[in-house]
Amino acid sequence: MLRWFQPQKNLKVLIILTAFLFLFSVSPVQVYAQSDIQFKDLTVSVLPEYDEPDKILVIYEGTIISSLPYNGEIKFMVPKKDQNINVGMACEINAAGGHECQPYRFTDKGDYQELTWKLSKTVQPGQEYKVYLEFYYDGIKGQANKTIDYKFVPILPIKNLTLFVGKPLKATNFKLDPPYTFTGQGYNLNTFGYTFTNPTNPISIKISYTKDDPNPSFEKPKNDNQAANTQAPPTTSTTPTISTPVSDWIILLLFILFIVFLGLLIFYALKTQSSSHPTRKDKNSRYGKGSSRSGAQAQLAAERKRIRRLLLEGKISEETYRELISDLENEYR
Known part of the structure; x- marks a missing residue:
């Protein structure tokens, strides 16, 4: 032990110094917790009877941004499981445009459920990071005359939202309420669009049309096994899959080591102080x-x-x- 090191005199200084070192070592986690993650833009496509009969295909494509480094979770509100929701892909889109699909979990939120996955990379300030979610669900009522009550529920802040509704092939008397404000072409269908700036409340759209043909607009490829979902297939079992990243374990280990070191330091200081003052x-x-x-x-x-x-x-x-x-x-x- 160095002569200048006298724990009985410098105990407070050592504790403060150690605490500062520990805080600096875990500061990224604190930054993530304070980050204002949001969507720069989000496109929602609602495609009734696209390639599965009597089902609605919904696709979310968005770009997330943050003013601080963020490696937390991304969340979407989706229909309840009793509506036979089937998630096709929950992915991040890399720089080359490839889909890197992630394990996800569901959380019951009453009339809806929250689909969440942990981002595999850190979103740096000024960086744009694209995500993609695709799922099918039962939401079509009626036989020939069909109606759909679709509701989009935002969770994260969204600067610009575009919502497309696709008209099924062979459908007639197609109507939207409220009336659409944008018309486009996408997913090989005539689509009708809505635009919103900074939406904070749920958005409800009523869709109605007539269609006697039971077949979907397009035939689903027989070998379609979600080829893009090769890196981490999503878990669709009733038991949610919750993955703990390696970085969380490292932070936990650092915290435990810090507590042990601090305890030994205090013990040694008290012991040294006691032995230096004989009775x-x-x-x-x-x-x-x-x-x-x-x-x-x-x-x-x-x-x-x-x-x-x-x-x-x-x-x-x-x-x-x-x-x-x-x-x-x-x-x-």
């Missing part, structure tokens, strides 16, 4: 428990007489006598 009992222990200074002097005198008697009886030499007397005085000094 009166320690000082007098060589005289016997409860003995006084006068008692020690009496013992010294008695021991001198014993050594003197050994010299007179010729059992020790003069030189040995002087050595014993010197040692005795040093002991009782």
